[in-house]
Amino acid sequence: MADVPHPRPRAGREHGSGRRDAFAPLLHDPLAALFREHDRAGVATHGVPTAGAPEPVTVYDDGVPRVNLGSNNYLGLAGDERVVEAAVDAVRRFGTSTSGSRVLNGTTRLHLQLEEELADHYGVEAAVLTSSGVNANVALLSTAGGPGDTLLVDAHAHASVHAGAAASRGTVVRFRHNSVDSLTRRLERLDPQAGAVVVVDGVYSMTGETAPLAELAELCAAYGARLVVDEAHGLGVLGERGRGAAEHCGVLDRVDAVTLAFSKSLASVGGAVLTSRAVADGIRASAMPYVFSAANEPAGVGAALAALRILRAEPERRDRLQENGRRLRVELSVAGTPPLPGSGAVIAVPTGSAEATAAAWRAAYESGVYCNAVGYPAVPRGRGVLRLSVMATHTPEQLQAAAGSVAAAVLATRDAATAGQEVEGELAVA
Numbered sequence: 001m002a003d004v005p006h007p008r009p010r011a012g013r014e015h016g017s018g019r020r021d022a023f024a025p026l027l028h029d030p031l032a033a034l035f036r037e038h039d040r041a042g043v044a045t046h047g048v049p050t051a052g053a054p055e056p057v058t059v060y061d062d063g064v065p066r067v068n069l070g071s072n073n074y075l076g077l078a079g080d081e082r083v084v085e086a087a088v089d090a091v092r093r094f095g096t097s098t099s100g101s102r103v104l105n106g107t108t109r110l111h112l113q114l115e116e117e118l119a120d121h122y123g124v125e126a127a128v129l130t131s132s133g134v135n136a137n138v139a140l141l142s143t144a145g146g147p148g149d150t151l152l153v154d155a156h157a158h159a160s161v162h163a164g165a166a167a168s169r170g171t172v173v174r175f176r177h178n179s180v181d182s183l184t185r186r187l188e189r190l191d192p193q194a195g196a197v198v199v200v201d202g203v204y205s206m207t208g209e210t211a212p213l214a215e216l217a218e219l220c221a222a223y224g225a226r227l228v229v230d231e232a233h234g235l236g237v238l239g240e241r242g243r244g245a246a247e248h249c250g251v252l253d254r255v256d257a258v259t260l261a262f263s264k265s266l267a268s269v270g271g272a273v274l275t276s277r278a279v280a281d282g283i284r285a286s287a288m289p290y291v292f293s294a295a296n297e298p299a300g301v302g303a304a305l306a307a308l309r310i311l312r313a314e315p316e317r318r319d320r321l322q323e324n325g326r327r328l329r330v331e332l333s334v335a336g337t338p339p340l341p342g343s344g345a346v347i348a349v350p351t352g353s354a355e356a357t358a359a360a361w362r363a364a365y366e367s368g369v370y371c372n373a374v375g376y377p378a379v380p381r382g383r384g385v386l387r388l389s390v391m392a393t394h395t396p397e398q399l400q401a402a403a404g405s406v407a408a409a410v411l412a413t414r415d416a417a418t419a420g421q422e423v424e425g426e427l428a429v430a
Contacts, residue, residue, distance in 0.1 A: 048370070053079035056394045058370065067402040069328075069388040070370045074345045075236050075307070075317050076393030077267035083306045087268075090302025098295040102129075103284070106295030114305045118272055121312060122243055122258060126280035128273045131296055133232045133261020134160035135289035136271030138167060140228065140257055141199065143287045145170025149195035152186055154178065154211070157201050158230055165199060180215045187223045196225035202234035202245030206378045206387055208342030210238070213249040226256040236265025236311050237345045242318050248343075265311060268304035270296045321345055321392040328390055328399045335407030340385070348374070348385040349410055356413045357384030363409035369402045386410065 021027070049061035054071035055078075077083050090110060098106035111129055118127040130136045141164030145151055149170035153161055156177040165172045176182035183198065190196055198220050200211040213229065220227040234244025239252075242265070246252040257275040262268040273283060284290055311317070325345055332339050332349060340348045351357040354375040361373035364386065372387040379385060386406060390399070 048365075055079050056391055056398055060370065064368075066365070066368050066370045067394075067398050067405075068370050069390065069402055069406075070372045071391070072233070072264040072389055073267065073391055074265045074321055074389065075267070075311060076391040077265070077307045077310060080267065080307075080310070082310065083267050083303050086306035087299040087303040090298040094298035096299070097297055100295065101291060101293060102295045103291055108295075108298060108301070110298060110301040110305065111295060114301055114308070115272070117305065117308055118260070118274060121241070121308065122252070122274045124258075124274045125277040126275060128275075128280045128283050128290060129296055129301070130271040130273070130289050131293050132269065133230075133259065133263060133271035134163075135293065136259040136261065136273050137161050137230060138164040139283050139287035139289040140259060140273045140275075141165045141197075142167035143283060144168055144197050144226070144228075145195055148191070149197070150190055151197045151199060152183060152225070154200045156204055156207075157199060158205060158232070161199050161201070161230055170195070170197075178209060178212060180212060180219060183216070184219060187219065187225065190223075196223060197228060198225050199228045200230070202229045202231045203238065203342075203344040203346065205233050205346060206374050207340050207348045207385065208344050208346035209340065210245050210248070210343055213246055213251050213255075217249075217251040217254040221254065227254065228257045228259065229255050230259045232259070232261035232264060232271075233344060233346060235260055236318065237321060238343065242311050242315070245344075262300065262304045262307075266304040266307040268300045268307065270300050270304055317392045321390065324390040324392065324394050324399060327396060328388065328403055331400055331403030332407060335403055337407040337410045339388075345390050347388040347390065349388065349406060351384045351386055351410055351413065353382055354384055357386065360386055360406075360409045360413040363412060364406050367405040367409065369405045369409075371406065 051059045051061050051063070054068055054073045056068060056076070057065050058068040059065045094108050094110065098108065100106040102111070115127040115129055119125065128139065130139050137158065137160040141151065141161065145168045147169055150173055151165040151168055151170050152173050152175055153165050154177055155174045173186050175186050187196065198216060200216065202213065203210055217227060229246050231244035231246065236242045238245050239247030241247065243252060244258070246255045246258065257273055257279065260272045260274065262270040273280065325347065328347055329339055337349050340350065351360050357373050357375050361371065364371055374387045375384040388406065
C-alpha cells in the first residue's frame with residue numbers, strides 16, 4: 001500500500017501573509033489553557049474516566065471506588081438490569097445504528113413507540129425524538145419565531161437554549177435570572193403584534209434552582225406569549241408523576257412545549273420535544289437536528305423506553321430520590337456548608353473563586369467523593385460551586401459520609417483563602 005502523503009501546509013500564517021488565524025479563538029481560549037495547566041499539574045477537574053456504570057459508588061479509572069455525586073443518573077437506572085437488557089435486545093433486533101435520518105431510513109418501531117409513550121405520559125398530542133437534549137432545544141427554538149418576533153430567554157438557561165434561540169430568525173432578548181419583573185419589563189417593550197416565546201429551564205442544571213413557573217405562566221397568558229420549559233433535570237425528579245417542574249408548579253397544561261434530555265432520569269442518550277401535533281409536524285418538516293441528523297441509535301431508544309416504563313410504574317423511586325435530596329441538604333447544612341436553595345436532585349455548594357472551586361473538588365475527590373466543579377461561564381465569576389447530584393439508589397450512610405467529605409473540603413479551602421488574605425493584610429501593614 002502506497003504511503004499517504006501528509007497534507008501540505010496551508011498558505012497564510014505559516015508564510016507570513018499577514019492573514020489572521022481563524023483558529024485563534026480556539027488556540028487561545030483561556031478555559032482551554034486552564035485545562036492544560038491542570039493536566040500538567042495532575043489536578044484535572046474535567047474528563048475523569050470511570051471504569052464502570054454510574055452507580056452510587058462508582059469505580060474510577062484509577063481503580064478507586066468513590067461515592068458518585070457527579071452523575072445525572074437520578075433514578076439509578078443507568079445500570080438497572082432491565083434497562084441494560086432492553087438496550088441489548090434493541091441492538092439484536094435493529095442493529096447498532098439507524099444509518100440515516102428519521103425522514104429517510106432511520107425510523108424504527110422503537111422510535112414510534114417511545115414517542116407515543118412520552119406523549120401519553122405528558123398528556124400532549126405529540127413527541128419528537130432528537131439525538132440529544134441539546135438538539136431538542138435547537139430543533140424547537142431554531143424553527144420558532146420569524147423576523148420581527150422575539151425569543152425571551154432566562155440568562156441562566158442551558159447553553160443549548162441560547163444556541164437554539166440564536167439560530168431562530170427572531171430576535172433574542174435575555175432577562176435576569178428567575179426575575180418576573182425583568183421579564184415583564186421586556187414584554188412591555190415589545191411590539192404588541194410581534195410573536196413572543198419565553199424560554200426557561202424548569203430546574204437549572206448547575207445550581208438546582210427551580211423557575212417560578214406559576215408566575216411565568218400567568219405572565220405569558222397576559223401578554224399572549226408562548227412558554228417553553230426545558231425539563232432535562234425535572235423529568236423523573238419533580239411532580240406527582242415525575243413530569244418535572246411544570247407539573248410540580250401546577251402549570252403543565254399551560255406550557256406550550258417541553259424539551260427533555262434522556263441522559264438523566266431515562267438512563268440513555270437522546271432528547272425529545274413534547275408539544276401539539278401541528279408544532280411537532282413543523283419540527284419534523286424543517287428542524288435541522290431532525291431532518292439532517294442520524295436518528296437515535298436503537299440501544300439508546302430501547303433503554304429510554306424501558307426507563308420511562310419503570311419511572312411510570314415505580315413512583316417509589318422518585319420518593320426515595322426526593323428523600324435523598326432532603327437528607328443531603330440537611331447533612332451539608334449541619335456540617336457548615338449549606339447549599340443553595342432548591343428542591344430537585346441537583347445540590348450546589350458555594351465555593352467562591354475558580355481556584356477555590358478546583359481545590360475543593362480535588363480534596364473531595366481524594367477523600368472518596370466524586371462531584372462536579374463548576375465555575376464561570378456556567379455560573380457568574382467568583383461564584384463557583386461544587387455541584388452534587390443524588391440518586392434514588394444512594395444509601396443514607398453513603399450520603400452522610402459524602403456530605404462530611406465535601407464539607408471538609410470546602411471549609412478547608414475557605415480557611416486557606418482566609419489565611420492568605422490575613423497574611424496579605426499583615427504584609428500591607430508592615
